[in-house]
Structures are given as C-alpha cells and as structure tokens.
Amino acid sequence: MKTAGLLLATSCIVSTAAVAATAAPRATTATGVVTGMREATGVKSFKGIPYAAAPVGKLRWAAPQAATKWKGVRKADHFAARCMQLPLFSDMVFRSDGVSEDCLYLNVWTPAKSAKEKLPVLVYFYGGGFAAGDGSEPRYDGASMAAKGVVTLTINYRLNIFGFLAHPELTTESPNRASGNYGLMDQAAALQWVRKNIAAFGGDPSRVTIAGESAGSFSVSAQMINPQAKGLIAGAIGESGSLLGLMGLAPLSHAEKIGADFTQAAGAPTLAELRAMPAQLLLETTKKPGTWFSAIQDGYVIPRPPVDMYAAGEQAKIPLLAGWNSEEGSYKQILGDAAPNDANFSAALEKMYGDQAATAKQVYRGDVVQSATELASDRFIGYSTWKWIDSHARTSGKPVFRYYYTRPRPGQSGATHSAEIEYALGNLASNKVYEWTQDDRDLSAQMQNYFANFIKTGAPNGYALPEWPQVRLEGGTLLMRLGTPSKVIVAADDEHMRFHETQVRK
Structure with missing residues (x-):
C-alpha cells in the first residue's frame, strides 16, 4: 500500500509538472x-x-x-x-x-x-x-x-x-x-x-x-x-x-x-x-x-x-555601440546616369559643393565608383552616425564602440543599407530570399554575441571573440570591421568627416 501511495504521489507530481510545462x-x-x-x-x-x-x-x-x-x-x-x-x-x-x-x-x-x-x-x-x-x-x-x-x-x-x-x-x-x-x-x-x-x-x-x-x-x-x-x-x-x-x-x-x-x-x-x-x-x-x-x-x-x-x-x-555599412548609398546618387569617370565626378562635385569642389575631390580621391559610393553613404548616413559616436565619446564619459559592416548578402555586391539586421539579431533563417552560407551564419553568430554581450555588460567583448577596443579620440579611431573575417582597423574616413563638418547646417 505504501508503494502504491508513493507511486500515486509521484505520478501526480510528474503530471503537475507536465501541465505547467505546456x-x-x-x-x-x-x-x-x-x-x-x-x-x-x-x-x-x-x-x-x-x-x-x-x-x-x-x-x-x-x-x-x-x-x-x-x-x-x-x-x-x-x-x-x-x-x-x-x-x-x-x-x-x-x-x-x-x-x-x-x-x-x-x-x-x-x-x-x-x-x-x-x-x-x-x-x-x-x-x-x-x-x-x-x-x-x-x-x-x-x-x-x-x-x-x-x-x-x-x-x-x-x-x-x-x-x-x-x-x-x-x-x-x-x-x-x-x-x-x-x-x-x-x-x-x-x-x-x-x-x-x-x-x-x-x-x-x-x-x-x-x-x-x-x-x-x-x-x-x-x-x-x-x-x-x-x-x-x-x-x-x-x-x-x-x-x-x-x-x-x-x-x-x-x-x-x-x-x-x-x-x-x-x-x-x-x-x-x-x-x-x-x-x-x-x-x-x-x-x-x-x-x-x-x-x-x-x-x-x-x-x-x-x-x-x-x-x-x-x-x-x-555606453554606446554604433556604426554603419560600407554601401549605405550608391555612386549613382552622386553621378546620376552619367558614366563613372573622373570628369563626370568632378562636374557632380562642382554642382554640389561649388568653390569647395576641389577640396571634396581631394578628400574623395581614388577610384570614382568607390569614392562616389563613399560620398553618397556619408551624406546619407555615415556622417550623422560618426558625429553621434564622436560627440558621445567626447562628452559622455562612457565607453563607445564603433563598427563598420562590410559583408554583402549572398548575391549582392556590397553591404547595403539594412543588410546587417538579420545578422545582428540572429535572424538569417527568417529571410528566405537569400541562400545563406556557413560564412554568413558564422558572422551572424559573432555579431549577435557582440550585441548580446554589450546588452549584458556595456561592452561587446567576450569569450572567443576578437577583442573590440573602445573609440579613442587621439591617434586614430579604432573600430571593428564586421565582415569575413572581422578585425580591428584604424578608421580611414577621418578626412571625409572633417570635410563634412564644414558643410553642416543647424
């Protein structure tokens, strides 16, 4: 009888736990x-x-x-x-x-x-x-x-x-x-x-x-x-x-x-x-x-x-973690339907910046497609994000971490606006449009861990992740290039941002 009672009591406990679980x-x-x-x-x-x-x-x-x-x-x-x-x-x-x-x-x-x-x-x-x-x-x-x-x-x-x-x-x-x-x-x-x-x-x-x-x-x-x-x-x-x-x-x-x-x-x-x-x-x-x-x-x-x-x-x-993607804009936003050559880029800069066109050309020098893409990206999103990061780093007294996202979605040529969202939040599988690769899944796991660590501790760093340094205000800004592979780099756009600082209208 005691055994039967024990079995009945155990059964009730298991049943109650099962109900609670469902x-x-x-x-x-x-x-x-x-x-x-x-x-x-x-x-x-x-x-x-x-x-x-x-x-x-x-x-x-x-x-x-x-x-x-x-x-x-x-x-x-x-x-x-x-x-x-x-x-x-x-x-x-x-x-x-x-x-x-x-x-x-x-x-x-x-x-x-x-x-x-x-x-x-x-x-x-x-x-x-x-x-x-x-x-x-x-x-x-x-x-x-x-x-x-x-x-x-x-x-x-x-x-x-x-x-x-x-x-x-x-x-x-x-x-x-x-x-x-x-x-x-x-x-x-x-x-x-x-x-x-x-x-x-x-x-x-x-x-x-x-x-x-x-x-x-x-x-x-x-x-x-x-x-x-x-x-x-x-x-x-x-x-x-x-x-x-x-x-x-x-x-x-x-x-x-x-x-x-x-x-x-x-x-x-x-x-x-x-x-x-x-x-x-x-x-x-x-x-x-x-x-x-x-x-x-x-x-x-x-x-x-x-x-x-x-x-x-x-x-x-x-604490702030912020950044932007490598192809937030398109060179066509600068050149329109004109061919991407030096003469057309110079003409576009003249129209946009007048007597500052030569300075803009010096700042955005090199390959025309790349330079025009970077200019379009900075005008659209890059400068405002940089200004936020820079200002907060200077006046908050709290850690600031900057990223530059470079991984294109499968089949795309660049890391366009919004391309990073599924990676950062661990939701690649929710987007059936793209045929995600193991490299995509690995980057997503890394980014999500960085984000989760930041949410938990105020810093993105953690076990088995490349060390992500804080933004420093002197000696070149260090940032994390999120891509395949991810690595720390010195910001290459300081000239861009200094130029845009002269163009700001409150």
Missing part, C-alpha cells in the same frame, strides 16, 4: 494579466500587449495616454496591427494583424523561468524612414536574442503624418506648446511601460538597452536626449543613422508651416476636420511626391538642436 505562459502587468506562447526554442513570447491607449479620435496627434486596464486574462498570442503606413519598401515583411490607427502595442520574448531573474533587456525600434515598419517583421524577431539570455522587445510607434505632423492648432492645444514627434513620444511611453512592467517577464528595469536601425537608430539618438526617457536607458545601440546630421532638424515654426500648408492643400485645414478625416483617406493624402513627415526640433521632445545637446553633454550618460 500551459500558456502568464505574466501580470499593471493593466492586467496576459498569456503568451512557448516558442520551439523554449523561449516564451507575448505579442500584442497594449502599452498605451489607442491614439484615435481626440487622441489623434496627442501624447500617448495610459492603456486601459482589463479584467480577466488577455491573450497575447499574435501581433497586433501595424501603424498606418503606405507600402513603401519592398524588403518589409509583416506578420501583423493588418493596419490601424490603434497600433500602440509591443511584443516580448523572454527566456526567464520566473519573474525573479532580473535579466538584461533589449528594446528594438524598427526602421523605415519614420514612414513605415513594424515590430512584427521577422528580421526583428526577438526569440533568437532571448535565447542568448536577453528579454527582448519590439514596439510599434506612430508613423508619417500620424506620428510627426506639426500644426499651429496642435501646438496651441498642447500643454507643452509643441507638436510633432508623437512617434518619439510613443517610444518613450513604451520605455516607461518597460520600467513599470518588465520585471513581470523576468527582466531588470535598470538594465534596459535601446537599439534600432535607420529611423530606429535615429530614434535611439533621440531618446538619449528626450526628457521623457530620462533615467530609463542603460545602454544604446545604433545601426546606421542619428539626428546629428548634415542638415539639422527643422524647428517647430518651420514644421508648423509645412503641416498647415499640407493640410490646407489636402482639404482639411482645421484640426477638427483633420481629426474627422478617415485614417485611410488621411494616409492617401501623403502620396504626393516630396511629402515626408519626420522628427523635428519641437522644443519639448527634442528641446534644442541635438548636435548642441550632445556637445554640451546633455544626453544620457550610457
């Missing part, structure tokens, strides 16, 4: 209980959690408001809708539940077995020119990074006219006397949600690294100076781009005029008419060539010119 994972947030899913890797995922109220009706073009609490258990087992956007970029693949103004949701992947683990956290902002993108894109999937011991999130934020319209009536209505930058406010609201709730998923709210590519990288540089995100960030990763660019940001007054002129032409000059316009119809008005709404210097989210704020050391004092 039950939907659960977490209790400030707004309610959510259940997620178990990924094949054992990582737990929670998709489509609201971090703010739906920005519709009177909340269209308002600061994000607190999400509504719910009773019972909310299923978080699928991606919510992506924010309003046009189909702009062919490389974007979405798993989201359609398109909607009701889009302020986030997704969490966690390896934590309990809420007590206090694991490091990564919050990733998607790219897309502040006009497109979504946290459901497979290249940003967080399961692979979570398997490295990092609680990983992607978040949705408002885009295009919905996220970045400035307008005199909106400024008057705002208690902060500012308008525009609603998408950046969304990101900060998501970070505030993380501070309040991430412990429920096994994350440490004091160890949050933010990262992003392209507009996502611009966003990282913005949140580092956004008062709404103060104290919420422990580290930053920027892939291609920052707000510290050649042209500077439009001031609020200029952005208000653009917004007022645009909405007048769209047939909805007043704020009431704008808010009454159906979302899809409003989106259609942005199809006009040359229409682009983006981050501005509004005096609130971005209090002053970013280059001045970083120079004064007013940004978050945190």
Whole structure:
C-alpha cells in the first residue's frame, strides 16, 4: 500500500509538472494579466500587449495616454496591427494583424523561468524612414536574442503624418506648446511601460538597452536626449543613422508651416476636420511626391538642436555601440546616369559643393565608383552616425564602440543599407530570399554575441571573440570591421568627416 501511495504521489507530481510545462505562459502587468506562447526554442513570447491607449479620435496627434486596464486574462498570442503606413519598401515583411490607427502595442520574448531573474533587456525600434515598419517583421524577431539570455522587445510607434505632423492648432492645444514627434513620444511611453512592467517577464528595469536601425537608430539618438526617457536607458545601440546630421532638424515654426500648408492643400485645414478625416483617406493624402513627415526640433521632445545637446553633454550618460555599412548609398546618387569617370565626378562635385569642389575631390580621391559610393553613404548616413559616436565619446564619459559592416548578402555586391539586421539579431533563417552560407551564419553568430554581450555588460567583448577596443579620440579611431573575417582597423574616413563638418547646417 505504501508503494502504491508513493507511486500515486509521484505520478501526480510528474503530471503537475507536465501541465505547467505546456500551459500558456502568464505574466501580470499593471493593466492586467496576459498569456503568451512557448516558442520551439523554449523561449516564451507575448505579442500584442497594449502599452498605451489607442491614439484615435481626440487622441489623434496627442501624447500617448495610459492603456486601459482589463479584467480577466488577455491573450497575447499574435501581433497586433501595424501603424498606418503606405507600402513603401519592398524588403518589409509583416506578420501583423493588418493596419490601424490603434497600433500602440509591443511584443516580448523572454527566456526567464520566473519573474525573479532580473535579466538584461533589449528594446528594438524598427526602421523605415519614420514612414513605415513594424515590430512584427521577422528580421526583428526577438526569440533568437532571448535565447542568448536577453528579454527582448519590439514596439510599434506612430508613423508619417500620424506620428510627426506639426500644426499651429496642435501646438496651441498642447500643454507643452509643441507638436510633432508623437512617434518619439510613443517610444518613450513604451520605455516607461518597460520600467513599470518588465520585471513581470523576468527582466531588470535598470538594465534596459535601446537599439534600432535607420529611423530606429535615429530614434535611439533621440531618446538619449528626450526628457521623457530620462533615467530609463542603460545602454544604446545604433545601426546606421542619428539626428546629428548634415542638415539639422527643422524647428517647430518651420514644421508648423509645412503641416498647415499640407493640410490646407489636402482639404482639411482645421484640426477638427483633420481629426474627422478617415485614417485611410488621411494616409492617401501623403502620396504626393516630396511629402515626408519626420522628427523635428519641437522644443519639448527634442528641446534644442541635438548636435548642441550632445556637445554640451546633455544626453544620457550610457555606453554606446554604433556604426554603419560600407554601401549605405550608391555612386549613382552622386553621378546620376552619367558614366563613372573622373570628369563626370568632378562636374557632380562642382554642382554640389561649388568653390569647395576641389577640396571634396581631394578628400574623395581614388577610384570614382568607390569614392562616389563613399560620398553618397556619408551624406546619407555615415556622417550623422560618426558625429553621434564622436560627440558621445567626447562628452559622455562612457565607453563607445564603433563598427563598420562590410559583408554583402549572398548575391549582392556590397553591404547595403539594412543588410546587417538579420545578422545582428540572429535572424538569417527568417529571410528566405537569400541562400545563406556557413560564412554568413558564422558572422551572424559573432555579431549577435557582440550585441548580446554589450546588452549584458556595456561592452561587446567576450569569450572567443576578437577583442573590440573602445573609440579613442587621439591617434586614430579604432573600430571593428564586421565582415569575413572581422578585425580591428584604424578608421580611414577621418578626412571625409572633417570635410563634412564644414558643410553642416543647424
């Protein structure tokens, strides 16, 4: 009888453990209980959690408001809708539940077995020119990074006219006397949600690294100076781009005029008419060539010119890892349809730089295709990323690590804009377009380990990885060339950047 009782008790314990292992994972947030899913890797995922109220009706073009609490258990087992956007970029693949103004949701992947683990956290902002993108894109999937011991999130934020319209009536209505930058406010609201709730998923709210590519990288540089995100960030990763660019940001007054002129032409000059316009119809008005709404210097989210704020050391004092790719632009962006020869390159420089053309030619000397490619890349992304890295290294007192990514995707000639994303986040298998090789998989494993180490410790270095030195301000900048193979090099573009420093307009 004793043996039978012992067997029965053991059976109950095993049965209970089996049920627990297969039950939907659960977490209790400030707004309610959510259940997620178990990924094949054992990582737990929670998709489509609201971090703010739906920005519709009177909340269209308002600061994000607190999400509504719910009773019972909310299923978080699928991606919510992506924010309003046009189909702009062919490389974007979405798993989201359609398109909607009701889009302020986030997704969490966690390896934590309990809420007590206090694991490091990564919050990733998607790219897309502040006009497109979504946290459901497979290249940003967080399961692979979570398997490295990092609680990983992607978040949705408002885009295009919905996220970045400035307008005199909106400024008057705002208690902060500012308008525009609603998408950046969304990101900060998501970070505030993380501070309040991430412990429920096994994350440490004091160890949050933010990262992003392209507009996502611009966003990282913005949140580092956004008062709404103060104290919420422990580290930053920027892939291609920052707000510290050649042209500077439009001031609020200029952005208000653009917004007022645009909405007048769209047939909805007043704020009431704008808010009454159906979302899809409003989106259609942005199809006009040359229409682009983006981050501005509004005096609130971005209090002053970013280059001045970083120079004064007013940004978050945190470790930074940032860089860009070897072919962010194309030589055709400089030469157009003209043949890539010395005469045509000289003519293009004359048109672009006038009496500075000879200096530009000296700085961008050598093979015309290579020189024009480097110039296009620097004008588009390279200079702004360099300026961010250089300024932060000078004024933050924290470690800064720079990279230069050179590995083309299979079948491509160069490391184009956004080519590194799947490598860095361990998501090569999610992109079926390319026939990845073992060299690709090896580089991806290396990059992901560098990123994971940085998120965990504030430095990318670790076991069996080539040592990645910090940026030094004297004696030549050391950086990691990420490619096949990866190795430390001295930056070869100092002349380029010094030239562009003379071209900057605030």
